[in-house]
Amino acid sequence: MKAEPGAMEVFRDPRRPVDERVAGLLGRMTRAEKAAQLGQRLPGWNIWSRTAAGRLQVEPMLDEEAARRGGIGAIYGLQRADAWTGSDWSDGVRPEEGAELAALVQERVIASSRFGIPALMVEEAPHGHQALGGTVVPVPLALGSSWRPELAREAAARSASELRARGAHIALVSGLDLLRDPRWGRSEECYSESPYLAAQFVEATVRGIRDVPGVGAVLKHFAAQGAGIGGRNGSGAPIGPRELAEIHLPPAHAGVRAGAVGVMAAYNDIDGVPCVADRALLTDVLRTRWGFDGFVMSDMFAIDRLQTSGATPAQSASLALRAGVDMSLCDEAFEHLEDAIERGLIDDTDLDLACGRVLGVKVRLGLLDPPSPAPSFPPPPDAVWARELAGAGAVLLSDRSALPLKANARVALLGPLASAPGALLGDYVAPQAEGVARSLRDAFAQRSPGLAAEPGCDLQTPLDGGIARAVAAAATADVAVLVLGGTSERGYDDDFQSNGAGLPGESAFRATSGEGFDMAEVRLPAAQLSLARAVTATGVPTVAIVISGRPHGLGDLVDSCAAVLWSAFPGPAGADVLVEIVYGEREPTGRLAASLPAASGTLPAASDERIETTSRYVDADAGAPLPLGAGLGWTSWELSEATPFTAHVATATDAGLEATLRNTGARGGVQLVQLYARAVVPGRTPRRAVLAGFARVAAAPGEEVPVRVGVDPLALEPLGDPRSGVLELWLSMEGSTVPESRVRVAVSG
Structure with a gap:
């Protein structure tokens, strides 16, 4: 039954303050309708399909979910495309179809609500919208290494404009995690080890998203996920309140001040208290101290994980809601909110607070205003801008007069990443259209027609005869270029956890970085180091290009190679700009946003750790040989x-x-x-x-x-x-x- 027209005037009136509009709606909603606004249970990629004729259609599960409570709060990943969702260019949502699909879904959601409340369309955008045709920009670690926050603002505005053109409202963006342990697979999602530098980039990212009307930023992950034990994904952060306040909270505070509409409560615990149940964090700090008036979303299934401590689903839901979580992400626990109220675990005031925050964001983003057509999908980004973005974070770590290369130099291109365009992209990336990303081999071949290329080894394992072939190729060249490091590239036959994190198998996985791919040792894998030793031993001048998603220990390369150039995953234009740097056509202006340690045994390596009594081990120095801010250019x-x-x-x-x-x-x-x-x-x-x-x-x-x-x-x-x-x-x-x-x-x- 639809509400009386007069009852809708207050919350539909864009001239009224947000609080009045929210109150005018909240006072008329049932308990079930309020609980519906806190729900984000269905993965978006499961609620649509194509007809035999190829047209988009909505699956019945959406109608069933919406009718159950009279609405849906948000829908996550409607247009997400990657190996986990199984969507690619053969069947996924193309850019020109995004707005149409969003409209089909919204029509059903609005029809299920007595008050016609649309759902927030939530999409992943840690470094570009994770959808087919989305512009992939450098990962946060690469942008942070540029030390140019204005580039992050431009990149975020580009992503937001693409989201809006496809009917989405919320961009889930990385940046709150500090890179305190490079063993962590998600290091690439961090802007820096420095809270100050990360805060500048988070602020710029939020402002870039706010530059596009109708799109808001939800910042992840809150908080201290970068302090996990052993660098293992989702593990607890055994830190005290001073470490939390001084290191891990400043980027979030900057994002809140800049106008983020939401934050995502992380999986991890802080000193044994899970973030999604931490009222001191989500209410006392975020709302009371900082004055945040947006909403808090849990990370995927994070509330359900509270059941590992013995909590029932209703207890898990009440713990999270009372702590300050307003919206779940695919959790089942929030299905028990009404039961939790009946049992006295929470009350209707708690529900009203959370629902009011979600509705407030919908009002601010224009969801309750008269609908307007989505803007057209923007044209491809300017190639000059894309290259500037990709090259700004490349860091020249050492150079013994080996660079720039001479135009007529005979090059032997060696290493496991030389022919892999996907290795330049990073995690949370949709399949790229043909020709969008090039490999370093493609870029070098344009300049060196007689290019000799040999992988030498795989990422972590030797190849039979690989080193011998690489050494032979180097012996015929004027210069050997080693392309080493890691990749977050996933395969469609890989196995995943329920949240999309990788589950490494015996042979299926290529990835060595990204969510679910933590490494015990930050030194380059032994197979790559063996290749480097064999090639440099030939006496041929050797240049190493290291592409990675984490700070690797590169001391061995710096000592043995004539030059070392490092870049976190730079995106599709990365191969061209790295080659431009090697040939001296572009200055390497990037500087390290995180220290490069010698080895895992010398961690922690961040420059702002507290002063210690002892600064060395019996067998190694404790400091980082390549600290935060290090890097060279072409002049002195x-x-x-x-x-x-x-x-x-x-x-x-x-x-x-x-x-x-x-x-x-x-x-x-x-x-x-x-x-x-x-x-x-x-x-x-x-x-x-x-x-x-x-x-x-x-x-x-x-x-x-x-x-x-x-x-x-x-x-x-x-x-x-x-x-x-x-x-x-x-x-x-x-x-x-x-x-x-x-x-x-x-x-x-």
């Missing part, structure tokens, strides 16, 4: 001695350093001047080196440029927000290595 630089703005400041944000930067080389270039800080406060163990600001500076040969870098307010939480004591500050062009001499600035108050 000198930085003068830094001086403070003032010797005594009222607040930490008044502090900073200035110096003169001079380009001492023969080429123009771009340098990244980084400001690091250490808060020396009595009674508190300081962090070793906290990134507090940075400046990108361009200079012509011989040019001197003044540089002034202040402590950014976003860096205060990682510093422990010092109110008094001393700030030790220093400027660096080589990363976070702590110099012996540092400028000391007293902070009063």
Whole structure:
């Protein structure tokens, strides 16, 4: 039965405040209808199919689900395409069909609701919409290595425009996880190990999505998933409140301030309390302290996982709801909300709060306003922009005058990733149309017609005779180029967990990175290191290009190769831009967004870990040989001695350093001047080196440029927000290595 027209006027009136519109609707809804708005049970790819004639049609399960309670809160992954869903270009939703399918689904959802409430269409977009024809951009770790947040904003706006054109409203975007353990397979979804740098990129990502009306960002994962024990996916974070506040919360706080409409509560626990049941996290911090008025979504099946602690489905639902979770994701537990109320585990006020938050997001995104047609799918991105995005995060780690390559050099292209275009893309990627992504072999072949190519080994295993063939190819070349690292590429015959994470089998899996692909050792696999040793032993100048989704230990390559270029998964344009760098046509301006440790035994390696009593093992140093911020360009630089703005400041944000930067080389270039800080406060163990600001500076040969870098307010939480004591500050062009001499600035108050 439809509501009276007069009863709908308040919540349909776009001139009224959001709270009034929500209250006008909430007061007329039944308990079942409210519970329906918290539901996101059906995976979207299961609720549609094609007729024999190839037309899209809705499956009966959608009508059954919508009619059961009188509506649906959200639908996840309607257009998701990947190996887990089984959708590809033969049967998946093409860009031109997306809006049509969304409209078919919404028509049924709206018809089931007395008040005509549409469902939120929720799509994965960690680095581009995970749908056929979606623009794949570099993974967050690659974007973070650019140190250019404006690129993340542009990439996010592109993804949001594609989502909106396909009838979607919510982009699930990565960025809240800090890269504290490179063994974790999802390291590629992190912007940085630095809370400050990650916060800048999260803020930019949210603003980019907000640039497109009708689309909102839900940030994942909240919180501390990057602190999991042993780098194992979903494992607990055994950290205290100071570590949580200073390291893992700043990116989320920045995203909330920037206007995210939601956050996703993570799988993991923090000190034994699962995030989806952590009221201190989801209510006290997120809502009370930060003033967040959006909604909290659980990660897939995370609420059901509470049953491993002995909770019944009704108890699991009530624990999550009272903690602050407003919407589930495919959980069955939220089907027991009404039962939980009847049993006194929660009450109608709890239900009203959650439902009101979900409805508030729907109002803000325009779902309850008169419908307007979806915009046209945007044309393909500009090729120059795509290449700039793909190349901005590439980091030159070492170069003994081997680069740039000469145009007529005979190249032997070796290594297991040289001929694999899919290895450039990362996790959470839909199948690409023919010709969208190229391999490094394709890109090199355009410049070197006589290119010799041999894999030498597989990603983790030797190939029979592979090294001998690679050595023979190198012996006939002027330069050997090794393409090493890892990949998140999945196969359609692979096995998956219920949430889509990989289940490695004996031989089916190629992936060594991504969700479900954690590694015990961060050094490159032995097969790849054996190949590198054999090739460099020939005496032929060897350049290593390392493509990966995590910080690998690359000390062996840096010591033995003439040059090493590293890139997190750069996307479809990656092969072309990496070759442009190797030939000197593009400057490598990226700098490491996360430290590269020597080996797993020397973890943790982040630059802002707390100062330790001992800094070495009997058999190894504990530091990272390639720290946060490291990287080279095509020219040389000198930085003068830094001086403070003032010797005594009222607040930490008044502090900073200035110096003169001079380009001492023969080429123009771009340098990244980084400001690091250490808060020396009595009674508190300081962090070793906290990134507090940075400046990108361009200079012509011989040019001197003044540089002034202040402590950014976003860096205060990682510093422990010092109110008094001393700030030790220093400027660096080589990363976070702590110099012996540092400028000391007293902070009063």
